Amino acid sequence: MKTLVLINFKTYKEVSGENALAIAKKIALVKRNKYQIVIAPPTLSLKEVCQKSKARCFAQHVDYKDYGSNTGRVLPVELKKIGCQGAIINHSEHRLPLEIIKKTIMECKKRKLITVVCATTLAKIKKIAQFKPDYIAYEPAGLIGGDISVTKSKPEIIVKAVETVKKISPRTKVLAGAGVHSQEDLGQALLLGCQGVLIAHAVVKAKDPKKFLERMLI
Numbered sequence: 001m002k003t004l005v006l007i008n009f010k011t012y013k014e015v016s017g018e019n020a021l022a023i024a025k026k027i028a029l030v031k032r033n034k035y036q037i038v039i040a041p042p043t044l045s046l047k048e049v050c051q052k053s054k055a056r057c058f059a060q061h062v063d064y065k066d067y068g069s070n071t072g073r074v075l076p077v078e079l080k081k082i083g084c085q086g087a088i089i090n091h092s093e094h095r096l097p098l099e100i101i102k103k104t105i106m107e108c109k110k111r112k113l114i115t116v117v118c119a120t121t122l123a124k125i126k127k128i129a130q131f132k133p134d135y136i137a138y139e140p141a142g143l144i145g146g147d148i149s150v151t152k153s154k155p156e157i158i159v160k161a162v163e164t165v166k167k168i169s170p171r172t173k174v175l176a177g178a179g180v181h182s183q184e185d186l187g188q189a190l191l192l193g194c195q196g197v198l199i200a201h202a203v204v205k206a207k208d209p210k211k212f213l214e215r216m217l218i
């Protein structure tokens, strides 16, 4: 089982328009046997990045809807069609009610998309684990976008999250996210029992995202 390094491009200016594809192509050149590197480009660039780069892509958000009158929704069936392999669900910056999270996971499973569901607290992790997603990413909202890593700030909660998820849904893997920015943070996440990290600004806003990643993933 490879360690997942999921890089959320968010909608930072650095990945606006054609920049998303340019950065995706560079990141796709980083090869590490131990790691599965995946990017989540902005929604408007997702199709282009999926089809014109060799990067493995997840969507930043997805809805549970199927074809029909669903204005503005992101359909799992369409994600699959463009070559997208999974999706982030319930990011702290795009939260969903529990019932919708459940339906979204089910629809994604039907379409064979990998599900990464974010949760900001242990209480939410317990509830989301019952829906058996592929991954749960623990991301405390207050640390997102900052320079203090969740692995340093909340190690005891990460350990509890890993134990809790193992009991409720043994096949669901746990990611740590928020403030992750170094090889040490990644190593610490793995020591605490996680199977990867969710990371954004440290990569996207790095002077050279490819070099940054290469240094982080030694």
Ligand code: G3P
Pocket: 008, 091, 139, 143, 144, 145, 146, 177, 178, 179, 180, 198, 199, 200, 201, 202
């Ligand atoms: O989705 C990843 C994210 O919310 C963490 O952001 O910038 O703290 O790595 P960042």
